[in-house]
Amino acid sequence: MAGKRASDGAAASNPYNSLFADILTSVISVTALFIGANIIRKRLDPAFESKKELERRRKELEERLRKQRSSCGRPPLDLSDLTPNEEVVAHYLVDPDELDVQSLDDVGGLEEIKEELRELVILPFHRPELFPPGSLLQPPKGILLYGPPGTGKTMLAKALAAESKACFLAISPATLLSKWVGETQQLTRAVFSLAYKIQPCIIFIDEIDALFRTRSAQDHEVYRDFKAEMMQLWDGLTTDSSAQVLVLGATNRPWDVDTAIQRRMPRSFLVDLPGVEQRKRILDVILRSDRHRLEASTEELAKLTEGYSGSDLRELCRAAALLVLRDAMREAKKCGVDVSQVQLRSMRLEDFERAMERVAPTGAHAEIFRYRQTLERVRKLRVAQENSNVESREPDEQTLVAGIEEALLVEANEFVERVGRRLG
Template sequence: MPRGFPVDDMPLNEYESLIAMEMVAPEDIPVGFDDIGGLEDIIEEVKESVIYPLTMPHLYSHAGPLLSAPSGVLFYGPPGCGKTMLAKAVARESGASFINLHISTLTEKWYGDSNKLVRAVFSLARKMQPAIIFIDEIDAVLGIRRSGEHEASGMVKAEFMTLWDGLTSANVSGLPARIVVLGATNRIHDIDEAILRRMPKKFPIALPNKTQRRRILQLNMQNTKCDPEHFDLDYIAEVTAGMSGSDIKEVCRDAAMAPVREYMRQHRGTGRSITAVNPEHFRGVRTEDFLRRQGGPLIKVKGQS
């Protein structure tokens, strides 16, 4: 159970306790907006339309429920472009309770237990609001309903949508519950249409352009020793076209290994064991380290065979 969870103040039933195991305290999330490169415009819109209404509803009280946080938000786009990272950053920056809901949590072998767990998700979120219910790969949980679908699966989706609709009904304060269902997917067309209607805020997270790739490279390489005379960040940003943020991170990791491989090869030739290493003995990372690695090219440069 996450640190700081107020068990004494809010007794939980059996199913809420199971869901509470999926809860992450905001301060335990290691990702913030500053750690995400190239999504500044989306981050600003997320702040205005989701975080501020969720955490500071008094700023929007003049408009009643009209400017309240949307009950559903969807991040969609190709794999590896930062959708999950952005969701975690939203939870950290907002200070909201973060329920990281997994498919396996709702898939119980006992008929009817899944429905009780769905109810527990929303009842726990009400107790812990402001809260974010995050579902990664939401298409796998709330995909299109089909005629041959198992009855239990259809009941879970119906239960989820009914309780989700209940978030917009006024609570004791006269305002909607401060709970947001946040989903991420790279298969938006596989999500049920009724689910998409409940997610009015949709943010496309596309492959990064050159400016965004440059920022991602800067973030990944900021604590890595680079050779200033042989390191061209703009060129690397150019030749990584078509890569996702996750791909670029792996490229940086492989490039940073090049000086280590060289150091190990040199010492292997001397026959001496490596007991202590002085970081000053490693050369800085160079542009060429991004263009080749053992076993083949790391990045295929345009016009290169």
């Protein structure tokens, strides 16, 4: 009897065991199917892995814009409806709080240009009611900054975005040009549609001549279509007078920019090499937060640095500061202490003179300046020779000196005339 009851109990429990086995098999099958589908999906969609990253970036962007707009008294934005192309373009948005400049005052010199940019960009963004649609006060939708390398064009654009509290969308040829058919036009449309959604926005195109060079018969069809699409969307900004979107370009070669693009940038500013007064202001800005004390006056230093651009001056100050640190390290080694225990001495004029031997002015204008310096040295050499006993030299030495002088003069004069004509 006992054996029969055990057999009946085992038979009764068999249906539950079978049901549990079926459920377990189903779970394993569904899990395997899910994993397999994901693997296939990743194989078919290379962008699958980046979609989660794009979603994370979208949330970060939404939070960042919320803080930025709340600080300016603007309503929050809902970015949940961003298209995939807009999410790609949003990757190139720069947070104004993360820029290395926070206002136009952080840019030394260029006072007239900064004042005009405040009136053309910042004031319309902050007080749009002062610029009614259809009035003569309507600000331009395109501005071009041009000039030699290192004069502060990019820094000026960053400072403009930071002070205006506008979104700063920095794009380049790599941002828009794609090898896939039709994707370039889609990304171009996404730039402007995103700018509309997050306005006020500054679309900054550095080295704009590389993206919008003068058209020629050899241009590829994709490039021509891209440029036509860009200009059509740009024209939409001019017809929509309420749009707070500005296209800001910077270039070292304005003569290479397509004339149709130049027409859409009615205001242009020459950011040239700084004069003495501007160099003094730039040096004041560079050295104001440095822990090194300065014995020499910035006015005296500005007079010594003719031909230097803003970036050249920054590099010059860095080189001079390194000379001070080098002396401190030598002193520490001599005394057998750590360099952090040595008091850094003040920066002297001699430090900058030594640094100028390592940091020369750059750019075409600086090349002209260097050749003019060569001309001046040759002239001084000739005057010195005329005042000395030239006859005491050997004939071969006199011929060699005269030949070097003549070659320097011819080369310098030709270079100044050639580059001067090109730069206007």
